[in-house]
Amino acid sequence: MGRKKVLTKEDVFTVTGEVLREEGLHGVHFKNISNRLDVGRSTLYEYFSNKDELLLAYMKQLMKEMNDKVDDIEEDLPPNRKLYRLLLVLLEHAQLHQIDRMIRDLQSSDKHAAMFYRDELHIDLMKTYDLMQKWIEEAKQTGIWKTTIDSSLIGDLIFHSILFPNRERLGVEQMADQLFEMIEYGMEDRS
Amino acid sequence: MGRKKVLTKEDVFTVTGEVLREEGLHGVHFKNISNRLDVGRSTLYEYFSNKDELLLAYMKQLMKEMNDKVDDIEEDLPPNRKLYRLLLVLLEHAQLHQIDRMIRDLQSSDKHAAMFYRDELHIDLMKTYDLMQKWIEEAKQTGIWKTTIDSSLIGDLIFHSILFPNRERLGVEQMADQLFEMIEYGMEDRS
Amino acid sequence: MGRKKVLTKEDVFTVTGEVLREEGLHGVHFKNISNRLDVGRSTLYEYFSNKDELLLAYMKQLMKEMNDKVDDIEEDLPPNRKLYRLLLVLLEHAQLHQIDRMIRDLQSSDKHAAMFYRDELHIDLMKTYDLMQKWIEEAKQTGIWKTTIDSSLIGDLIFHSILFPNRERLGVEQMADQLFEMIEYGMEDRS
Amino acid sequence: MGRKKVLTKEDVFTVTGEVLREEGLHGVHFKNISNRLDVGRSTLYEYFSNKDELLLAYMKQLMKEMNDKVDDIEEDLPPNRKLYRLLLVLLEHAQLHQIDRMIRDLQSSDKHAAMFYRDELHIDLMKTYDLMQKWIEEAKQTGIWKTTIDSSLIGDLIFHSILFPNRERLGVEQMADQLFEMIEYGMEDRS
């Protein structure tokens, strides 16, 4: 009964991610997305009642995906290993870096709902950030890492490494390895 | 002797920078800028023939300012000192980080001109970037830094540190110190 | 300095009134209005920042006009004369009857502002309504009018007489006369 | 024997009436109606080939219902009694007042058919209206009512009384009684 679906929310998310990567937030509009999906513009409104809802849903899904991976990190690893694993997860979810920008731009007509989701997203994001801070402190307290450098500075560095353009050239794994090597032992030649 | 000038390009740049910092690229439009300057919207067209031109001019000016400071770095310092100085300059020109984004978003109606400026800007940006790479290589070749870590990764790290939100909390100098301490000696506790 | 105005708010109000009378609230949209005024659709946004604002402004102006006339009624007339005068004013401002409908339909995206104006308008409207009730009671208490008929029923009758389609045929004055004759002495043939 | 009917035209009419009363003409769209009926939107098209047809059918049914009641009024009553009875019927069919508005808004894609129905409806409406006029004239000619007041003015008054907001407060019967008392004997205190 009813026509066959030519579209799923997943399809829309996929294209949204593509657009985000290729054209930035600026390029995320229903015309663009519907063109790429080769469906009518209004069809998208059957799936998402407005642009903000699409963005929010996309972000939540991304966030969830990432949080699940973060939750998979075994708690009893040494803190620096945990941080390495966290870095890997972050690098694998590079679109994430746009979320911060998006959150700021959110302007749903339904202000109330927008605020709600906005806060919820922020909380999710902060949870990961705080976890990272906790592990950094742990590394310091267990004497693995030195205490003279500001924890949030390291945090920012790890967090923002998803922006590095060379990510694509080196590949996620190699980049994580080298970056972590540098974070732990520095560039000084001790040989 | 004609009407008194009510506006200079400098004024426009100042406000553009403000907007960029407060509202992001999204907030940069002539309506907004002319409101803040308390002039008519169309007046801006006496100074810049379109929005892209304003942005390009703003970026070039920013770039020039920074390049001048970079040129002040004495060439005969040891490479790691030069890199430290470069990091300081970068941190002092935080608006710069928006240039990357802007370059990507540039989509003038006059594609041709846009391309031209875009490339020109890229050249300016690359000059600094290449200089940084050169100094990193120098540090490696003189045995100060190890060779196992990709040079462009370090470059990215230095370059993107201007994005760190904690910049304002720590202050530019302290942030540069700590960051460079980490880059050179790592987080490992050797005490 | 600046281009000559081809449009005033008054022009827009005039056409809005026309549309309202000819096509009803349904026909009030910027495309329609701008077509009739022979200006670009977006030009209207220079005068009213959105559709609701136009409607609100139109209603307020209408209301003000009428309230001013109502205020001109001398307080020391006998109550039935005052009511007669009120009826005349109402009949002269027939567009008013759309306000009630509009108020109900108001659904600005800016809920807050909409509520504000809505209440404000309602207050204006109620002021007139209450004044009418007061005068009706006065007529009853001074023994001019009988007390067996609900005051608000008379009020409704007077107020809704602006809806009568035959208004134009009879002319405002004659209609007021006849209507008031009926209100006071009824249809019964006492000759 | 096919699928069980989940819907009848009657159901649709009932809901249409509800919507009309609660949200006004503005709220009458297939999305709304199908939601309230808990059926698919397109299902309605099995019953009515478009929105106008639904509205027309609804109006005709309403009109028929009312006309039947009007036909029940015994022709040999005195004219003022017949008018009282007519007033009662009108007050019981308050949705009727929207018909006027609807008729004006009718814009079927099939202009021809729309015109046809529109005229047909108008005829029905006018039949009642004319009947009312006839009885008013009758009252005048039999010396019950005075002749100095325009018949259509009385007609309009009776017809538009269905709009009075106080109808709900007073109840249909009491309102009819008081209104008719006033129409016949006026507000003058003759005690």
Place this chain on the structure above:
DNA sequence: GATGAATGAGTATTCATTCAT
């Protein structure tokens, strides 16, 4: 020079209606 006014082109959104199962 400066600017108020006008506008065109582009995006967001809603809703009646058609299509395919």
Place this chain on the structure above:
DNA sequence: GATGAATGAATACTCATTCAT
């Protein structure tokens, strides 16, 4: 019959840009 899905056409609104004084 019933309906889920898709869509086109219409309106709301924003902003860069041009025009005339």
